[in-house]
Amino acid sequence: MSRTYTDELRRHVGERVELSGWLHQQRQHSRISFVILRDRGGLAQIVVEEPAVVRTVAPLLPETVLAVEGVVADAPQAPGGVELHDPAITVIAEPREHPPIELRRPQLKEQLPTILDNAPVALRHPRQRAIFEVSAAALAGYRTTLDRLGFTEIQTPKIVGGATESGANVFELDYFGRRAFLAQSPQLYKQMLVGVFERVYETGPVFRAEPHDTPRHLAEYVSLDAEIGFIEDHRTVMGFCREAVVGMLEGVAGRAGTALAQLGIHLPMVPDEIPVLHFADALALIEEGTGEAVTGELDLAPSHERWLGEWALRTYGSEFVFVEGYPMDKRPFYTHPEEGRPEFSASFDLLFRGLELVTGGQRLHRYEDYLRALAERGMSAAPLEGYLQAFRYGMPPHGGFAIGLERFVSRLTGAQNIREATLFPRDLKRLSP
């Protein structure tokens, strides 16, 4: 008999079917047992009345892997409105002992460190699993959108000869006896490939040897990168960035409806025109609104991002706000200055619910501008020879952005800590499981 999933049972009322999955929970009464089976479709209730079967299931531990044949019956009070009657139960695999996480509760009661230490079991909880179904759906939506817009997906090396962003926060590697590094981003490669494909994206891991233990940083995360040639300025990039975020939300709505419902998530609306604030104006607003003296600051503090998030919601009803024109001093060497105000950059951040979700901007595209920018920062051009070759032989105005997948999912699901949206997080302390 071919397998049926728990979320298909409704279509089989009156039929005999075979389910497989994990023993999620059981409640025993004197002569009857209710077994909840979990599979990738969800949960199903099995009613056990036959004394021999009641005796078989009674000693089974949670997480026992089972195959269950039975007849589907309407049962308005059961999960999904159906249950399985008259079951024949086969044990496929037995756990060694009671699991260290109580999966039967509607929400896990354990603290985050315990959940992360026991990830292989904790992730089996329907709510935990749902978070990563949202993540997969968002990723699929990102790719679908950029594919539609004529982007080419690329795969660039994670082992590199030099730091991509700056010398700080970089993991060092023994590469056949030579020094190498883990790529902090695909920045240099995606720019080079604008010269080949014009529009490129990559979805893959990036590595930051982040020495601080914060709820919003990871040593390894998934970066959704894009880069676009023949742009007008950074505003063109912001337009593509908006499309990508809309696509991710559409992906989630279209592919992860059950997970959304399970998590009680409210999907944000992306306005046709996301409000845009210049960095200088943002500082003025913050100073006026909070009374804090922020003039001359070079970046936004997390509290200021939160304040701007609230401001945008209050003023425009938008959960998203772009801040453009961050001071050049805090931006990497490839950043293009703002037209006419070279102390500011043609770059932007997109804040989502008061947290930086995306960083992007226009890049330099002339070889001479790179030599000058590197010289001004006291950086050597030699380790960047391959990268600079792209600009040496003709590159159009271009720019791009990077979206942190775990940050997006954290914000969407209301997670307090980015680790909640990461299957197996890596940080200062955590290298396993």
Add this chain to the structure above:
Amino acid sequence: MSRTYTDELRRHVGERVELSGWLHQQRQHSRISFVILRDRGGLAQIVVEEPAVVRTVAPLLPETVLAVEGVVADAPQAPGGVELHDPAITVIAEPREHPPIELRRPQLKEQLPTILDNAPVALRHPRQRAIFEVSAAALAGYRTTLDRLGFTEIQTPKIVGGATESGANVFELDYFGRRAFLAQSPQLYKQMLVGVFERVYETGPVFRAEPHDTPRHLAEYVSLDAEIGFIEDHRTVMGFCREAVVGMLEGVAGRAGTALAQLGIHLPMVPDEIPVLHFADALALIEEGTGEAVTGELDLAPSHERWLGEWALRTYGSEFVFVEGYPMDKRPFYTHPEEGRPEFSASFDLLFRGLELVTGGQRLHRYEDYLRALAERGMSAAPLEGYLQAFRYGMPPHGGFAIGLERFVSRLTGAQNIREATLFPRDLKRLSP
């Protein structure tokens, strides 16, 4: 005026359009110049007759970035059957000098090391670019197929506390003062996540400190991994593997038609039933067919894989052949033995045109079996604690496979060296660009 791409010109005959792109080539006659412009759509010919414009374009170097306004005219002899007349040409960015690679030829004449050293320029050649359009299309086809089959996409850590496959060929890393490694595969994580999602896939980089300089090995490559729970045996996995390969070929056919034509690629047919040979029978066939004494071998040599590829083509008309039942001695600790013949494994390789493309198989799923397998190999269970937790708390029979993306594209495009199908290859000697 909004931009038009070269592959859209046919729809605009008689209209004035704006193209942008790179100066691919120019041929000058006394009073007329033919400029070939390259963009992400392809090539277009621009006919320059106005003396002032002829003088403007004459000194331009190849790879100059241009915007060209002109009128589209039928021209059966030109590429794409159209050309641009009466052009106004604007220089967007100038290269510093003649590029080190001659992009105007139908095929690059340079040797592979020169091409790789100058990848940022060499990849701009339409044929080079086409290879990676095939690659992106194959990847998209893989994901589409597994999405349809109910798989969940996962993202697992590339920085790990212990070797995943074996202690050999692993890159070591300084992780905040601790020893860590780059994941040789997502093997352990994809298995753990079968306990969560039942069917998972990942497309991402894997790392092998491959000490040999061969045309088929890389230090970093893209692995298309899948893992499936509730299988019957490794034959179930082979069925999914076939679906994945069919999906990749459909992706290429559907999304990379122009690239295929450019490369002159013949897409293979995947038979409904890919021929399957047991390892023991394969050895017997090879011995009979070649006269070589191979009895007692534990693996297939590259020459034997080639021989089997030819045999399958000759005998079944198939460019694909499965070899199953490789000896347990050469397979990793998590391998499930063959039912009734425990010296052989319930694993398989898929050969494509005489080269191993996929490795897969059924895995152990009982906690006790893992403890025994590790003890027999003299391996310690302690570094695998997190992994073993999945089996400690109930895991169904499962198995999976991994497809090397660069190998697939190499075979498909007839590349002699896997580096030809890798944007920026990493090997014993190569760490840049």
